[in-house]
Amino acid sequence: MLNQDVDLNIQPFLNQIPKAITLTDHSFSLENDMLLGWAPKVDYSKLLTLNFANHLNDSIIAKALHNNQLLYLGFRPQDTGQMHKQYSNGSSYPFKQIKILQRKPQLPFLGMNPNLSSRILFNSTFESGNLDIVVKCSDTEYDLYMRVDGNTKGHTLWYNFEMTGMKKTEVIQLNICNFRKSRTLYERGMKPYIWRSTNPEWLQGGEQIQYKTHYNSHYNSLSFKLVCNGDNEVIKVAYCVPYTYTQMLEFCWNMQKNCNHVEKTVFCESLSGVQLPLYTFSYGNNYQNQKCMIIQARIHPGESNGSWVMQGLLEFLSSQQGLKLIKKCVIKVVPMMNPDGVILGNYRTGIAGKDLNRRFKLTDQMLFPTVWAMKRLVKEQHSIFGNNLIGFIDLHGHSVKKNVFLYGPEYPLWNYNYYKCRVLAKLLGQKTEMFRYYSSIFRISQSKKSTARGVFLDLYDIVNCFTIESSNGSYYNQTQTFEFTCKHWIQMGWIIGETLTELVEMQSEMDMIYNQKNDETKRSNRQIKNQMFNKKRSFTGYQEDQCYQQFQNTKFANLFDELKQDADKMNISVSEKESDSSDDDGSETYLEDIKQQILQEDFSKSKYKDKPMISIMQPISKSKIEQRFSPRIQQQQSSQQSIMLSIQKSEKKFNNPSRSVQNSIIKKVSSNSQSKKSTKITNYITNYPNGQNSATLVFQEDYNLNQFQPSQQLMHTTLQRPSTANLEVTEEDIPFPIQSFNTSNYNVFKQHTRLRSNITINKQIKDQKKLQSKSHQTTPPLLQQMGINVKSKLNTQTNLEQLGLKIKPQHFLAPKKSEEPIITDLSKNINSIIENQKSTRPPKPNVPPSFYSVKRHMMLRLKN
Numbered sequence: 132m133l134n135q136d137v138d139l140n141i142q143p144f145l146n147q148i149p150k151a152i153t154l155t156d157h158s159f160s161l162e163n164d165m166l167l168g169w170a171p172k173v174d175y176s177k178l179l180t181l182n183f184a185n186h187l188n189d190s191i192i193a194k195a196l197h198n199n200q201l202l203y204l205g206f207r208p209q210d211t212g213q214m215h216k217q218y219s220n221g222s223s224y225p226f227k228q229i230k231i232l233q234r235k236p237q238l239p240f241l242g243m244n245p246n247l248s249s250r251i252l253f254n255s256t257f258e259s260g261n262l263d264i265v266v267k268c269s270d271t272e273y274d275l276y277m278r279v280d281g282n283t284k285g286h287t288l289w290y291n292f293e294m295t296g297m298k299k300t301e302v303i304q305l306n307i308c309n310f311r312k313s314r315t316l317y318e319r320g321m322k323p324y325i326w327r328s329t330n331p332e333w334l335q336g337g338e339q340i341q342y343k344t345h346y347n348s349h350y351n352s353l354s355f356k357l358v359c360n361g362d363n364e365v366i367k368v369a370y371c372v373p374y375t376y377t378q379m380l381e382f383c384w385n386m387q388k389n390c391n392h393v394e395k396t397v398f399c400e401s402l403s404g405v406q407l408p409l410y411t412f413s414y415g416n417n418y419q420n421q422k423c424m425i426i427q428a429r430i431h432p433g434e435s436n437g438s439w440v441m442q443g444l445l446e447f448l449s450s451q452q453g454l455k456l457i458k459k460c461v462i463k464v465v466p467m468m469n470p471d472g473v474i475l476g477n478y479r480t481g482i483a484g485k486d487l488n489r490r491f492k493l494t495d496q497m498l499f500p501t502v503w504a505m506k507r508l509v510k511e512q513h514s515i516f517g518n519n520l521i522g523f524i525d526l527h528g529h530s531v532k533k534n535v536f537l538y539g540p541e542y543p544l545w546n547y548n549y550y551k552c553r554v555l556a557k558l559l560g561q562k563t564e565m566f567r568y569y570s571s572i573f574r575i576s577q578s579k580k581s582t583a584r585g586v587f588l589d590l591y592d593i594v595n596c597f598t599i600e601s602s603n604g605s606y607y608n609q610t611q612t613f614e615f616t617c618k619h620w621i622q623m624g625w626i627i628g629e630t631l632t633e634l635v636e637m638q639s640e641m642d643m644i645y646n647q648k649n650d651e652t653k654r655s656n657r658q659i660k661n662q663m664f665n666k667k668r669s670f671t672g673y674q675e676d677q678c679y680q681q682f683q684n685t686k687f688a689n690l691f692d693e694l695k696q697d698a699d700k701m702n703i704s705v706s707e708k709e710s711d712s713s714d715d716d717g718s719e720t721y722l723e724d725i726k727q728q729i730l731q732e733d734f735s736k737s738k739y740k741d742k743p744m745i746s747i748m749q750p751i752s753k754s755k756i757e758q759r760f761s762p763r764i765q766q767q768q769s770s771q772q773s774i775m776l777s778i779q780k781s782e783k784k785f786n787n788p789s790r791s792v793q794n795s796i797i798k799k800v801s802s803n804s805q806s807k808k809s810t811k812i813t814n815y816i817t818n819y820p821n822g823q824n825s826a827t828l829v830f831q832e833d834y835n836l837n838q839f840q841p842s843q844q845l846m847h848t849t850l851q852r853p854s855t856a857n858l859e860v861t862e863e864d865i866p867f868p869i870q871s872f873n874t875s876n877y878n879v880f881k882q883h884t885r886l887r888s889n890i891t892i893n894k895q896i897k898d899q900k901k902l903q904s905k906s907h908q909t910t911p912p913l914l915q916q917m918g919i920n921v922k923s924k925l926n927t928q929t930n931l932e933q934l935g936l937k938i939k940p941q942h943f944l945a946p947k948k949s950e951e952p953i954i955t956d957l958s959k960n961i962n963s964i965i966e967n968q969k970s971t972r973p974p975k976p977n978v979p980p981s982f983y984s985v986k987r988h989m990m991l992r993l994k995n
Contacts, residue, residue, distance in 0.1 A: 177229050177404035179211045179482055181281045181475075187309055187350070188263055188276055192238075195266045202244055203253040203265035205278055208475070209234045211403040211482065218474055222258040222377040227404030251303070255292040258375045259432075261476035262292035272304045280477040282484030287311050288530065289433035289478035291369040297359035305368070310342075310351040315530050317342035317353055320612065321604030326367040329360045333372040335604075335614050370478075371528065371603050372617050374429075374438035376405070376470045382442060383408060383466060390449035392457055399504035402482055403471045407501060409508075412448045412462040422460040422635060423512050424522040424595075427505060427583070430468040430488050433478030434528030436601045436620050441466050441526050443624020456632040459639075460521070463508065468501050488525075492581035505583070513591050521638065522595035522631075523587050529600040533607055535559075535623055536570035538579075538598040540588050547645055547678050548594050550694050554637060555595060557694065558630045564608045565623055569700060595634070599627070641687060648681045 195201035208214035212231035219226060243252060247267070255262035263278035280286040287309050297303070315321070322335035337355035345352035357366065387395055387410070398409035413421075428441040441464075447453045448462055456462070467473060471482045481487050483498045496503040513520050537556055542549040552573065560568035575585045588596040601623065605614045613619075682691045 177211060177227050177402070178232070179402060181208050181210055181214065181482060183207045183263075183279055183281060185279045185284060188279070191264055191266065191276060195264070196239065199247065200266050200268070201264070202247055202249055202267040202273070203242065203262070204238050204240060204244075205261070205263045206241060206256040207238065207263075207278065209237070211471075214475060215403065217256065218258045222375065224258075224377045224380060224474075225406065227400070229404065249296075251294060251296045253292055253294055255476075258377060258474055259373050259435075259476050260291050261289050261478075268306075271302065273306070275305055275307045276309050277307065278476065280472070280480045280484065281475050281482045283480055285311050286477070286479040288315075289370050289476060291367075291373055291476060293365060293367045294357075295363060295365050297357075297362075297364060297366070299359055299362050299364075301359045302356055304354065304356045306352055306354045308345050308350065308352045310345075310353060312530065313351065315342060315351075316533070316602065316604035319533070319604065322614075323353070323355060324369045324372050325357070326369075327360060328365040333369075333617060370433065371435045372439065374435040374442075374473075376467060376473050379438060379467050380408075383410065383445070386445055386449045392454065393449060398465055398508070399500050401469075401471050401501060402498065403474075405470045405474070407465060407467065407470060407504075410445070410464045410466070412453070412457050412464070414454065414458045418461060418515065421516075422519040422521045423463070423516040424460055424524070424631070425463045425465075425509060425512065425520075426524045426526070427465045427468050428526035429466070429473065430525065430583070431479055431486075431527065432469050432472030432475075432481075434603075436528040436603055436615070437526040438467065439617050439620035440599070440601055440624040440627070443621035443626075444526075444628050445624070446621070447625045447628030453628060453632075456628065456635065460631075460635050461516075463512065465505065465508075468505070488583060489581050491583050491586040506586075509587055509591065520591065520593060521635070523584065523593050523597075524595075525583050525598045527598055527600050529602050532570060532600070533602045533605055533612075534567035534570055535565050535599065535601045535606065536567050536572075537600065538575075538584065539571065539573040540584075540594065540596055541574045544695075544698060545678055550678075550682075550691055551638060551641065552594050553694050553697075554641075554690070555597065555630060555634050557690065557697075558633055558637075559626065562630060563623070563626050565606045565619060566626075567606070568697070571701075573701075595638075637687070641682075644685055644687075645678075645681060 192201060192204070206217060208217065210232065212229050213234070215226045216231055218224075242254070242256065243249065249267065251273075253262060253265050254260075261278050262275060264274075264276040266274040266276075268274055275290070275292075277287040277290045288311070290307060317340060322337045322340055324333050325336035326333050337357060339354070339356050341354045343352060343354075344350070357368075359366070383395070387393055392412055392414055394411045394413070396409045396411065398407040400406055426441075426444065428437045429435075431437075445464065445466065448457065448464070469481050469487055472480060475482060479486055481499070481501075485499070487499060487502050490499045490502045491506065494503045494506060509520075509523065537559075539552050539556065540548075542552065556566075556568050556571045559566040575582075575588065579585050580589070582598070584596045584598050587593050601620060602615060605612050606619075607613070679691060679695065682688055
């Protein structure tokens with residue numbers, strides 16, 4: 132007990148206490164402790180945060196809540212732990228157990244709105260489900276919004292939900308409002324896939340299907356009506372027939388139980404902790420004389436029809452009919468490459484928010500473990516089998532084109548691999564009407580270099596490196612169109628297995644014939660080959676004839692004849708940018724049907740004489756192989772394709788009027804650093820028009836090239852381009868958005884701009900300024916060379932119309948009043964020049980560039 136009489140002096144004691152240390156905002160790392168052996172008790176390596184932020188959906192939620200119309204909110208997992216906990220309860224798929232963090236809910240409620248009564252109930256909280264918002268417009272109409280892919284802001288095409296509570300014969304209208312794709316198969320007759328408890332089969336259904344723009348053309352909406360067939364009928368609606376990760380595991384487990392020549396191993400572990408199975412089909416342990424093929428599917432989770440095709444292929448491989456293929460070839464199969472996206476209900480990406488089929492070139496093992504594991508698998512099999520690794524197949528689905536088709540590698544016509552890589556597509560087209568050979572594209576564009584088939588072809592030179600695309604909607608033959616169902620896709624997978632059996636046998640015999648005859652001709656023709664090497668055109672034709680003639684007296688002669696003839700029929704105008712594998716989900720073009728009809732029709736001049744060809748058909752982007760061996764290819768193309776190539780080549784000769792001088796790229800300027808080069812040229816371009824050293828002449832729409840050819844030649848000879856020895860400028864093809872301006876306007880306008888270099892003619896500019904200050908001349912030097920005096924104020928409108936010219940105002944700088952250009956009368960000079968030109972040799976006509984290459988090639992062949 133303290134003595135209260137004691138006087139305690141507390142203040143000096145408090146002054147001796149040190150001040151508290153301020154809290155820091157710096158983060159601390161446990162990396163050093165983990166290097167010494169310490170590890171956390173809970174594994175957070177598979178706990179990934181998920182974000183579904185979308186401005187449109189968030190604004191719809193706020194607006195619908197305010198108007199008391201918000202009927203349903205879908206499940207938005209905040210991390211992978213919540214995702215697996217919710218979805219695994221109903222599906223019971225295995226995953227790596229991690230600690231689930233307690234997070235505050237971000238939405239006002241989950242599921243149906245407790246404050247808004249409704250007889251019709253919606254639900255999407257199940258594996259592969261996707262329905263984010265339901266807004267009740269009326270008792271018979273509902274607006275639906277899809278959830279975006281995890282950790283992205285877009286990719287809305289996959290929807291999968293169920294409905295209950297409808298009465299018999301009741302009709303409601305559903306509007307799915309936030310599609311990002313501008314073109315889909317809904318515009319070509321496709322309908323949503325519907326499953327009913329009264330008819331448990333996924334079929335396309337719905338009435339009054341409409342696909343139109345929505346929300347100021349930034350989104351598209353799908354509207355359709357549903358009719359209930361019975362009281363309390365359960366109705367499921369999806370973009371395509373769903374195929375979940377659990378469904379894949381159950382099928383593979385039954386397949387492995389009934390098959391003796393399949394072995395299951397763990398391929399890898401996904402980013403969220405889900406194990407991917409790898410199935411190896413082999414017969415015996417001796418791989419010395421066997422070949423190998425690798426097949427994968429479902430790298431895009433919204434392409435569920437690829438999994439149905441994979442199921443049919445696995446059924447064939449596990450059957451007795453598949454033993455014939457297994458005895459000759461080891462098959463490695465990964466049925467599902469992106470299980471995380473499939474479970475979550477994504478359309479395009481994984482849970483990292485990236486397209487996995489664009490990550491094969493530069494792969495991060497931590498973010499994309501499945502892609503890294505596939506690259507490791509292909510590398511291992513190539514080290515074991517070498518050139519006997521004969522194939523890599525990737526199964527996909529397509530949302531724009533019909534039928535089943537494939538994307539393959541590109542080889543020139545004289546190359547043996549040109550015929551070899553087309554055998555599979557040709558055999559599939561002969562076996563079933565579902566596969567369309569002429570819809571296949573054998574090309575790898577620059578945007579597809581980082582895909583699986585692009586990377587493996589580049590690294591290991593796998594000739595049979597294909598992406599097989601199955602349409603989500605339908606297929607057609609010469610008479611009618613059929614809707615796809617699960618049975619069709621499974622049957623297609625079985626047919627692919629049968630065709631692979633024939634492919635292995637045929638290509639083995641083809642390789643033996645080619646190698647045998649190639650060794651014989653290599654010795655005898657070595658001297659001729661060296662002589663023709665310097666003449667590329669003759670050498671390519673010689674190689675083509677040699678490869679083609681080697682199979683003339685064999686059983687593959689008819690096949691090679693068909694493949695060579697099909698080179699003219701292939702729709703080469705359809706680029707791979709129209710594929711469903713574009714990064715930008717709304718950038719697909721929709722010109723396939725129009726182009727195909729134009730190529731099939733007779734190209735009559737009377738039908739298209741008033742329409743420029745550029746407005747009918749877009750020019751083709753030629754690859755490097757086609758540019759190198761263009762003479763032989765152009766000779767075999769049809770007249771329509773030759774016209775397209777000619778337009779493409781001649782298009783480069785004219786300057787696009789929408790291009791700006793400021794968009795020019797400065798390549799090289801002597802005696803300056805790179806930063807000074809760009810600043811000097813930019814200042815020159817913006818300030819140089821003050822000296823009136825630029826002139827622009829634009830041809831009118833009614834300009835007749837044949838009539839004014841001499842005057843055009845006069846302008847080219849008079850308006851000499853200044854010296855550019857120390858300056859190299861190339862114009863970048865950047866289109867400028869102009870309203871009501873299309874390619875037809877570009878065909879009639881031809882701009883010719885002359886611009887002097889400020890670097891090479893600095894002295895001339897200074898001298899001109901001195902002369903202008905003394906004599907006060909306002910005539911530009913370029914017009915002075917033509918003998919034009921701008922001081923005279925005569926009306927020259929009729930004279931310019933005779934020349935087919937008009938003055939284009941300089942929008943970048945308004946001319947001064949004292950320097951307003953006025954053109955004098957030139958009719959006498961021009962008429963005299965035209966008469967002199969008529970008496971001499973007629974002007975050379977405009978001939979497409981492809982004419983000379985074909986003519987030269989034909990002359991060489993006639994000489995030989």
